[in-house]
Every structure is written in C-alpha cells, then in structure tokens.
Amino acid sequence: MEGKRLYVGNLTYSVNEAQLRELFSKYGDVVSAKVIEQKGFGFVEMGTSEEAQAAMDALNQTVFEGRTLRIDEARPMQPRREFDRGGYGGGAGRRY
Template sequence: MEGKRLYVGNLTYSVNEGQLRDLFTQYGEVASVKVIEQKGFAFVEMGTSEEAQAAMDALNQTVFEGRTLRIDEARPMQPRSDFGSGGGYGGNRRRY
C-alpha cells in the first residue's frame, strides 16, 4: 500500500469526524478526517502508509454504528468532464 489516505464508505449520515478519529486512532496517528455530509462516506488520512494498512485490515467489513464499513485506499480525484463539447444547456445546437 502506497498511500496514507483511506476511503471509508457505507457510513450512517449521523457519523461525525470525532467518531471516526476515535475509531482510527486505535491503529495509529490520524492526520485528518473529512466526512462528506449526506453522502455516507469519508476520507481518513493516517500518519503512515503502514498505519493506514493496519486500519484498513482491521476495520474493513466490520460493523460501525449499525453499518458494515467498506474501507479502501483513496484514489486521486479525477477531473470532471464537461459532458460534451458544448457544455451547459443547448451547447450542442447548430449555429447558423
């Protein structure tokens, strides 16, 4: 495992950053926690890649707050597509 940033999915919407920090601190230093509100997932950055791997190995597929966690190494964010060359409403209309 190369990265220290983990994707944590299948969270209840009520989970907060403090709860996740407490959960992941058992496996090492937690550098940051970012809960994506109303989406059911978060990103947790651990101090080292070894700590991230230990947390992922221990917590993936375990039940937390009534939901089975899905934990993976976070992938870099991909740039968003503009959905075609025109972009926006009516962008692909012929112009005379």
C-alpha cells in the same frame, strides 16, 4: 500500500469526524478525518502507510454504528469532464 489516505464508505449519515478519528486512532496517528455530509462516506489520512494498512485490515467489513464499513485506499480525485450536451453525453435533443 502506497498511500496513507483511506476511503471509508457505507457510513451512517449521523457519523461525525470526531467519531471517525476516534475509531481510526486505535491503529495509529490520524492526520485528518473528513466526513462528506449526507453522502455516507468519508476520508481518513493516517500518519504512515503502515498505519493506514493496519486500520484498513482491521476495520474493513466491520460493523460501525449499525453499518458494515467498506475501506479502501483513496484514489486521487479525477477532474470532472464536461459532456457534449448535443451528443452522446447527456442525450439532450436526441431520441432513441
């Protein structure tokens, strides 16, 4: 595992950053915990990649607050693409 940042999916909307931090702190130093509100996911950055791997191994597919967590290594954020509104992207003005 290369990174220390983890994607945490399938969270209930009521979960907050303190709960996420507490859950992951059992596996090492939590540098940051961020819940994306009303989206059902968040990110946790661990102190080392070994700690991140240990947390992912221990918590992936476990039940937390009634939901089965999905934990993966976080991917770098991709820039958003602007679609050609008149062409293939949005289909605006085109009927099939």
